[in-house]
Amino acid sequence: MADTHARPARHQDRAHRRVRRAGRRGGPGRPPGPAALPPRPAGGRPDRQARPAERRPPLRHRRGGPRRAPAQRLRAARLPPRRPGRGARGQRYRAPRRLRGRGARRPDGPGRDAPGRHVHGRAAPADGHLHRRDVPAGHLARRGLRRTHPLGVHRPHRARRGAVAARQAVRGRRDLRRRLADARRLAPPAARGAPAGRARGRAHGAACHLARVRAVVPRPGHPRPRGQPRHHDQRGQGLARHRRMVAHAVPRTVHRHPHPRHRRTRRRLAGTDQPPPPIGAGPVNDAPTAPGRRDGLREPGAGTRGQEPAEGPLLSVRELSVRFLMPGGRHVAAVNSVSFDLAAGECLALVGESGCGKSVLASALLGLLPGNARTRGSALLGPGDRVDLLGAGETVLARTVRGRRAGLIPQSPAAHLTPVRTVRAQLEETVRELRDVPRGGLRAAGEAAAARAAFPADHLDRYPHQLSGGLAQRAATALALVGGAPLLIADEPTTGLDRDLVDRTVDELRGHTDDGHGLLVITHDLAAAERMADRVAVMYAGRLVEVAEAPAFFGRPGPRHPYARGLLDALPERAFTPIPGLPPELDALPDGCAFAARCERATGVCRTLPALTGGVACHHAEEAVDA
Numbered sequence: 001m002a003d004t005h006a007r008p009a010r011h012q013d014r015a016h017r018r019v020r021r022a023g024r025r026g027g028p029g030r031p032p033g034p035a036a037l038p039p040r041p042a043g044g045r046p047d048r049q050a051r052p053a054e055r056r057p058p059l060r061h062r063r064g065g066p067r068r069a070p071a072q073r074l075r076a077a078r079l080p081p082r083r084p085g086r087g088a089r090g091q092r093y094r095a096p097r098r099l100r101g102r103g104a105r106r107p108d109g110p111g112r113d114a115p116g117r118h119v120h121g122r123a124a125p126a127d128g129h130l131h132r133r134d135v136p137a138g139h140l141a142r143r144g145l146r147r148t149h150p151l152g153v154h155r156p157h158r159a160r161r162g163a164v165a166a167r168q169a170v171r172g173r174r175d176l177r178r179r180l181a182d183a184r185r186l187a188p189p190a191a192r193g194a195p196a197g198r199a200r201g202r203a204h205g206a207a208c209h210l211a212r213v214r215a216v217v218p219r220p221g222h223p224r225p226r227g228q229p230r231h232h233d234q235r236g237q238g239l240a241r242h243r244r245m246v247a248h249a250v251p252r253t254v255h256r257h258p259h260p261r262h263r264r265t266r267r268r269l270a271g272t273d274q275p276p277p278p279i280g281a282g283p284v285n286d287a288p289t290a291p292g293r294r295d296g297l298r299e300p301g302a303g304t305r306g307q308e309p310a311e312g313p314l315l316s317v318r319e320l321s322v323r324f325l326m327p328g329g330r331h332v333a334a335v336n337s338v339s340f341d342l343a344a345g346e347c348l349a350l351v352g353e354s355g356c357g358k359s360v361l362a363s364a365l366l367g368l369l370p371g372n373a374r375t376r377g378s379a380l381l382g383p384g385d386r387v388d389l390l391g392a393g394e395t396v397l398a399r400t401v402r403g404r405r406a407g408l409i410p411q412s413p414a415a416h417l418t419p420v421r422t423v424r425a426q427l428e429e430t431v432r433e434l435r436d437v438p439r440g441g442l443r444a445a446g447e448a449a450a451a452r453a454a455f456p457a458d459h460l461d462r463y464p465h466q467l468s469g470g471l472a473q474r475a476a477t478a479l480a481l482v483g484g485a486p487l488l489i490a491d492e493p494t495t496g497l498d499r500d501l502v503d504r505t506v507d508e509l510r511g512h513t514d515d516g517h518g519l520l521v522i523t524h525d526l527a528a529a530e531r532m533a534d535r536v537a538v539m540y541a542g543r544l545v546e547v548a549e550a551p552a553f554f555g556r557p558g559p560r561h562p563y564a565r566g567l568l569d570a571l572p573e574r575a576f577t578p579i580p581g582l583p584p585e586l587d588a589l590p591d592g593c594a595f596a597a598r599c600e601r602a603t604g605v606c607r608t609l610p611a612l613t614g615g616v617a618c619h620h621a622e623e624a625v626d627a
């Protein structure tokens with residue numbers, strides 16, 4: 001028997017009811033036995049009283065005051081109008097004492113089995129109209145309903161499970177002075193937090209006007225369960241914390257952005273409330289260039305951050321260096337003192353042998369370097385309010401730069417696409433975040449973005465692993481073009497594409513620059529660079545060795561640096577002569593010219609590092625031009 005006693009009391013009630021019903025129907029039912037009908041504990045319903053306070057179900061969300069039914073609904077229910085003078089002021093009905101007990105019925109009413117008995121315990125009148133007075137008062141009173149409520153009989157048969165007696169709802173008005181005192185004394189509900197500022201004033205005001213409103217006392221809200229976080233609506237300390245976090249991380253222009261979608265994005269990003277990464281755990285500019293040193297490299301007329309003239313270059317890179325810290329104290333000097341400018345509407349092609357640091361340079365500009373990387377120098381990105389891409393924190397880069405001010409076509413698109421989402425989903429998400437397209441237009445905008453990069457529409461619902469290398473490349477290109485960022489960095493955008501797709505991509509990118517966007521394209525494809533680029537920058541062992549106008553570079557007089565000349569001569573359509581030797585290891589660079597070991601013109605002077613002057617970094621540049 002111990003186990004039957006341990007059953008929840010609710011089950012016991014149900015069992016009692018089931019058996020009583022079966023008995024009424026005269027059916028066999030389940031024979032009452034110890035297992036089917038456990039003895040009811042004495043004393044009415046001790047189960048509820050015995051339940052610990054914290055396990056009690058919460059109060060229901062129900063209005064405390066009396067409800068009025070609109071006249072129109074009354075007519076629809078075919079109920080007679082309210083009797084004048086009765087219940088008009090919300091007086092509640094209280095059944096006579098003899099009818100109040102559980103199970104008490106009117107002695108003159110019909111039996112429970114009477115034919116035509118109404119579900120509410122009274123036979124329906126002959127005229128088919130149901131009158132309030134026909135409903136047994138005890139029935140209504142047991143359910144906390146009032147006889148004055150015209151539609152009370154149509155309410156749910158019984159209260160929802162978990163409801164408790166609505167004490168405030170049925171309590172009559174008390175003395176006004178006591179009510180006011182109670183309202184002032186009542187602690188604010190835990191789930192709502194203490195009202196602050198003007199809200200506190202309003203609460204006080206409401207309490208003072210209790211005499212004029214119908215509320216009895218402010219009903220307590222739902223207390224939060226023990227140990228659980230508070231409700232989202234934290235109008236106190238929560239908001240202050242949010243503000244503090246955002247204000248520290250975001251420039252004011254973004255903070256004030258009026259568009260709701262941007263506000264939502266900002267909140268979501270701000271939700272990643274993570275502490276700043278420790279030194280060495282992120283792309284940290286560990287040794288910011290001293291202002292004096294940076295100034296020494298500035299072009300005439302160029303200023304520092306915030307003082308730049310609006311007409312300056314779109315991207316201004318100065319003395320950019322990237323080191324990778326390696327085990328054993330070694331370091332890889334992937335990028336060394338690179339300086340260049342890129343104007344709006346200009347395409348700069350960055351060319352060089354594999355491993356010379358082109359992709360690392362692009363990653364540095366977008367803050368995508370791994371944790372063991374250290375950067376130096378500056379990279380000011382315009383237009384307008386200039387941001388130093390190397391000095392900006394991850395939050396600024398993520399919120400305001402990547403995708404919005406600088407797009408990237410990555411070298412390995414398959415690795416950059418989200419593997420668990422279709423291309424369509426990623427395109428639509430990017431469109432939604434970066435452009436002002438209404439929800440209904442997302443699909444069409446995503447398809448248009450795909451078409452722009454020659455991505456076939458019937459492949460849009462595929463996942464990245466279902467794409468060929470060329471298709472993944474086009475998907476990445478489509479994603480990069482969505483935001484229409486002023487600067488686009490394309491890291492080998494034509495790799496893996498067929499000739500006609502190369503042509504199409506080149507045309508698309510060229511058109512992108514013609515629209516006024518700046519394009520830094522990293523490529524091995526010198527033929528594509530010739531078609532696309534306005535200027536060419538040649539990189540060797542992490543350094544720029546030549547920067548030239550494209551027509552002069554590819555045409556006459558041709559490259560001035562021996563390495564650049566060797567690159568062109570290696571093309572099949574030219575001399576098809578490879579450059580002898582191999583590039584140096586980036587963790588063991590020589591002090592002087594890195595190309596000297598492979599250069600037929602090298603002399604003793606090449607043991608000193610040549611500076612990039614006049615667009616070329618070579619002690620023998622003039623000789624190269626004459627050759």
Ligand SMILES: Nc1ncnc2c1ncn2[C@@H]1O[C@H](COP(=O)(O)OP(=O)(O)OP(=O)(O)O)[C@@H](O)[C@H]1O
Pocket residue numbers: 324332334352353354355356357358359360361370372411586
């Ligand atoms: N995370 C890293 N840790 C250490 N060294 C790295 C890291 N990433 C790149 N490097 C090194 O930096 C150098 C430049 O790499 P990068 O990817 O920029 O070459 P690349 O010029 O883009 O070559 P490719 O044309 O083949 O893409 C390489 O020597 C490479 O080994």
Ligand code: NI
Pocket residue numbers: 358359360411491
């Ligand atoms: Ni690369």
